Amino acid sequence: QNGVLAACRAQRYTLMLAPVDRSRADHADALVALARHQHIDGLLLIPPLTDDVPLLRRLDAEGIALACVSPRRQRDWPGVRLEERRAARELVGELVRLGHRRIAHVRGLPGHGATQWRLAGYRDALAAAGIAYDPRLVVPGRFEFTSGVEAAERLLGQRPRPSAVFAANDEMAAGVLRSASLRGLAVPRDLSVCGFDDTLVAQQVSPALATVQQPLQQMGRRALELLLSRVRAPQP
Numbered sequence: 291q292n293g294v295l296a297a298c299r300a301q302r303y304t305l306m307l308a309p310v311d312r313s314r315a316d317h318a319d320a321l322v323a324l325a326r327h328q329h330i331d332g333l334l335l336i337p338p339l340t341d342d343v344p345l346l347r348r349l350d351a352e353g354i355a356l357a358c359v360s361p362r363r364q365r366d367w368p369g370v371r372l373e374e375r376r377a378a379r380e381l382v383g384e385l386v387r388l389g390h391r392r393i394a395h396v397r398g399l400p401g402h403g404a405t406q407w408r409l410a411g412y413r414d415a416l417a418a419a420g421i422a423y424d425p426r427l428v429v430p431g432r433f434e435f436t437s438g439v440e441a442a443e444r445l446l447g448q449r450p451r452p453s454a455v456f457a458a459n460d461e462m463a464a465g466v467l468r469s470a471s472l473r474g475l476a477v478p479r480d481l482s483v484c485g486f487d488d489t490l491v492a493q494q495v496s497p498a499l500a501t502v503q504q505p506l507q508q509m510g511r512r513a514l515e516l517l518l519s520r521v522r523a524p525q526p
Contacts (some may be wrong), residue, residue, distance in 0.1 A: 292510070293506065293507030293508060293509065293510035293511035293514075294334060294510040294511065294513070294514045296507075296511065297511040297514040297515060298514060301514075301518055303331070303518070306330070308321075308324055310339060312338065312339070312342065317345070318344065318345045318348045318349075321333070321345070321349070322349065322354070325349075325352075330354075331521045332354070332355035332356060332517045332518070332520065332521045333349065333354060333355070333357075333517075334356070334357055334358075334359070334513055334517050335356060335357070335358045335359070336358075336360070337359070337360050337403065337404065338399070338402055339358075340358040340360055340361040340362060340369065340403070341362045341401060341402055341403050343362075346358075346367055350367070355517060355520045355521045356368075356517065356520075357369055357370075357513045357516045357517035357520065358513065359371070359506075359509055359513050360374075360403060360404065360509075361403070362403030362406075368513075368516040368520060369513060369516070370509045370512045370513045370516065371403075371509070372502075372504050372509070374403075374404060374407035374408055374411065374486075374502075375407040375408070375410045375411040375414065376411065377411065377486075377502045378407065378408040378409075378410070378414075378415070378456070378486065378502070379411035379412075379414040379415045379418075380411075380415075381415075381456065381486070381500070381502055382411065382414075382415035382416070382456055382484075384500075385415075385454045385456065385484065386415060386416075386419040386421070388482070390453045390482060391421060391453070392424075392427070392450060392451075392452045392454070393412075393416070393421075393427065393452060393454045393455070394427040394428070394429070394445045394452035394455045394456070395408075395409065395427065395428045395429075395456050395457075395458070396430075396431040396437075396441040396442075396445075396455065396456070396457040396458055396462050396463075396466065397409055397428060397429070397430050397431055398431055398432070398433045398458040398459060398462075399431075399432055399433055400430070402433075404459075404486075408458045408486060409428070409458070412428075426448065427445070427448075427452055429441040429444050429445060431457065431458060431462045432462075433458065433459050433461060433462065434461050434462070434465075435461045435462070435464055435465045436465060437462055437465065438457055438461060438462030438463060438464060438465020438466050438469075439465040439466075439468055439469050440465075441457075441462065441465070441466070442465060442466040442468075442469030442470065443469055445466075446470065446481075451481075452481075453481065454481065454482040454483070454484070455481065455483050455484070456484045456486075457483070457484065457485050457486070458486055459485060459486050459487050459489075460485035460486065460487050460488070460489045460491045460492045460499055460501055461485075461491055462485070463485030463486075463492075463501070464485070464491050464499070466483050467483055467495055467499075478497065482500070483499065483500070484499065484500045484501060485499045485502075486501055486504075487501065487502065487503075487504050488501045488502065488503035488504060
């Protein structure tokens with residue numbers, strides 16, 4: 291948000307934040323109406339809206355300029371994203387280099403681009419190390435703290451227990467830390483825990499999380515620049 295706001299101010303545009311409830315069947319209609327009634331020049335979308343292909347197509351058909359942060363289908367709409375699959379592969383590869391062989395993964399929400407990329411990177415790292423993929427070590431999460439706790443309860447109750455857990459974001463990794471602490475496990479002596487995104491929570495927990503930094507301010511600023519270039523010259 292800060293990167294987008296700074297870029298808007300530099301270009302003499304005003305930023306308006308508009309939450310969208312995707313559980314509503316008419317969320318696309320509501321967003322189109324907002325753009326029309328407020329005379330908005332363009333829309334900058336963030337996940338999970340960037341995974342909503344019918345919404346993106348609708349906005350495109352309406353002639354509304356848009357750009358995305360972390361779009362799942364980057365070739366279809368302008369946007370900016372981290373190479374999350376490669377980043378996850380490198381992170382899990384580091385766990386392998388530290389001697390871990392039984393590495394678990396807490397997935398994010400199904401259908402989310404980040405969920406797919408980070409799981410793929412996890413599997414890539416295992417394959418590169420000659421470690422067989424074990425579906426029992428991959429459990430679902432929802433990108434929030436409570437789901438990390440729930441996932442850890444399933445994983446840490448296994449025998450043998452995983453020696454490392456890679457959670458698809460920092461909030462879930464914090465939940466894993468909480469569960470491990472309640473079980474009397476010391477991190478990193480008994481269990482290594484990694485997250486993704488490098489949000490504030492990664493530094494607020496103890497011990498601090500190993501994580502992947504997403505340069506969100508730079509990504510937001512660059513996505514806004516792409517959006518404004520489309521507003522000023524609609525033809526790509």
